[in-house]
Amino acid sequence: MSIKKNYLYNLAYQVLNMALPLITVPYISRVLKPEGVGIYAYTNSIVQYFMLLAMLGIGTYGNKMVAIARDNKEELSRTFFSIFLLQLFFSFISLSLYFVFVFYFFQEYKLIALLQGIALLATVLDCSWFFSGLEDFKKIVTRNIFFKVLSLIAIFIFVKDPNDLTLYTIIMGLSLLLGSIVLWYYVKPHVARVSISFHSVFTHFKPTVVYFLPQIATQVYFVLNKTMLGYFSTTSEVGIYDYADKILKIALAIVTSLGIVMLPRMANTFGKGDLDKANEYIRKSLEFTTLLAIPIMFGLAGVAMEFVPWYMGEDFSLSANVLVILSPAIFLMAWSGVFGTQYLVPLGKMKQYTSTLYIGAIVNLIVNIILIKPYGAIGAAIGTLAAEIAVTVAQLFFIRKDIKIIQVxxxxxxxxxxxxxxxxxxxxxxxxxxxxxxxxxxxxxxxxxxxxxxxxxxxxxxxxxxxxxxxxxxxxxx
Known part of the structure; x- marks a missing residue:
């Protein structure tokens, strides 16, 4: 399938993956209020850490390995089943740890936290990385369309007042779980029965850890903001930040989708040793993402003050300020997506890639500690922006000799x-x-x-x- 078609499919996938919260924002913000939105976002930020442990970097690593093995059905089958068995192993460890954590350490919002475990169950069965590696984004998109629409209808039917936060959490979790189950129907034609040894499963452990380490850093400045806001500030501040962040991610999906599509193509190109072709892809990708990212950045900052009040309601008016502060992250993440996802990762330069993310995570953590308590959601937004600046600058340093930035x-x-x-x-x-x-x-x-x-x-x-x-x-x- 062509890069253009895959880009459009993956763009649809990324947008739909975020579209349910965005479409329901005007309704949910008025029904659940900042407090309810904040409770959901805070408990969801906790379960995200356990979802990260369950996948152990398999999303990116599995994508790359499937892309490399996809021309040989037997090798593809062996690669897929051995990686998925490793995923199952760590998923059950993560599930066990999560429920122990909720029962013994979660004093407030325990019921909502337990219901967030449905999303963690969805991670156990997630095999979307297999189809990403095959560059078959159509199946992922059609699966998402169906369950996103179904959950959207359920939200408008069943969620009527602040007491329905439990129902909202169940609906959101089930949409992920059912989507993961259905996707398995499409796996069978691509794989054959193969024998898998214990050793073949755990040979993937070390390389998945290599991919897991940068995801820890990424999680710090994507999710830790909400966790720290819930701990140092209030759940209302979490809600204000969360809804600004959701809008940012919808806009961001337009420019980051190309990076996800290009990862298997770049891995395959580097694997064949065609460096000239790979560098041509990088140059075109950088120019295209820049063309898209800049107007989205300026546009989001430009409309925020008028958009947020009528869209979310006056209770979320502070989200406009948060959105303005976050908007430059679109341009920064567009560039770091090209340098990281499309170059450093498929080329196997994980040490450099991981170090840039940890630099961003450390910057974010320091700024959050200083600013969240006095400034709440505004402080968290400044922390996120500072982290993205640090990541982009660090990646520019590592690729300076290989990619001629001066050309764009x-x-x-x-x-x-x-x-x-x-x-x-x-x-x-x-x-x-x-x-x-x-x-x-x-x-x-x-x-x-x-x-x-x-x-x-x-x-x-x-x-x-x-x-x-x-x-x-x-x-x-x-």
Whole structure:
């Protein structure tokens, strides 16, 4: 399957994976209030650590190994079953530890925490990494569409007031669990019966740990913010941060989807020793993600103040400030996604990749300790942004000799100018019209038009660019 089709499928997958919370935000924010939203986010942040342990880096490692073995059915089967058996082993350890933790150390919100265990059960059976390695994103997407829509309907039917937080937690967990079960139906045609030894299973242990270590660091500045907010501040502050973070991740899915699609392709290309082709992929990917990330960054910051009040309700008005602070992370994560997911990881430079994430995690932890108690969600947002800056700078240092960043800098410069002009126009409209749905729609439409207009003008001026090249390529077709 082509990279373009896989990108669109994976984009749909990433958006749908976050879309349920986003679609239900206007409803749930008014029904559960910041307190209920915060309790769910806080308990969910706890279970995320155990989900991380259950997968032990298998999501990324399994994706890569399946991509390498996919041309040989017997080898593919042996690779898949041995990795999955390792996943089962650590999943049951993680499940046991989680329920012990909840019963003995969770004083508040114990019932909600127990119900979050349904999501952990879904991790036990997760095999989406297998289809990612095969570059078959269609099956993942169709599975998600069905269960996301089903859970969306269930939320609107059953969740009616703050006391229905338990039902909301059950629905969210079951959508993941049933999705994991159904995907197994599609595994059978791709694999054959093979004998698996104890040794073949645990030969994957060491390399999965290598992939697990960077995920610990990533978890620190994606999930620890909510855990620390719940501990040092209030659950309402957790809710305010969580909903801003959800909107950020929806926007982020548009630019990070390419990295997930490119991982198996890059692993396969590096495995064949075709370094010139790999570097060409990197350059094009970096330029494309930059073209997308900059307007999304400026656009999100530009519409936040008018968008959040009508969309989430006045109780979440502080989420707008959090969103503005977080918005530059879109550009930073777009670049670090190219350098990390598409270059360092498939090339096997896990030591360098892991060290950059730990630098970000340490920065985030220090800033959180200093700022969360006095500033709550705002402090957590500053910590996240500081972490992303640290990660991107560190990765730039490690790839400086291999990837010629200077080649994309002129285009990045005029993308930034175009995005800056777009931001000023969007803010003017927002200040003029106030917080309504029509204001946001007008801001988005005008912002897209202004950005594309200035980008095309720059491309005409410099006689080069992605949009112009794509137009020329289409015109040259017979």
């Amino acid at each position: 800098m002129p285009k990045t410069f005029y993308y930034l100018i175009s995005g800056g002009i777009m931001y000023l126009v969007v803010r003017y409209i927002g200040g003029l019209l106030g917080s309504t749905i029509m204001t946001t729609l007008l801001q988005v439409a005008t912002g897209i038009f202004v950005y594309l207009t200035f980008v095309i003008l720059f491309e005409i001026l410099f006689k080069d660019g992605l949009i112009m090249n794509e137009i020329k390529r289409r015109r040259s077709r017979p």
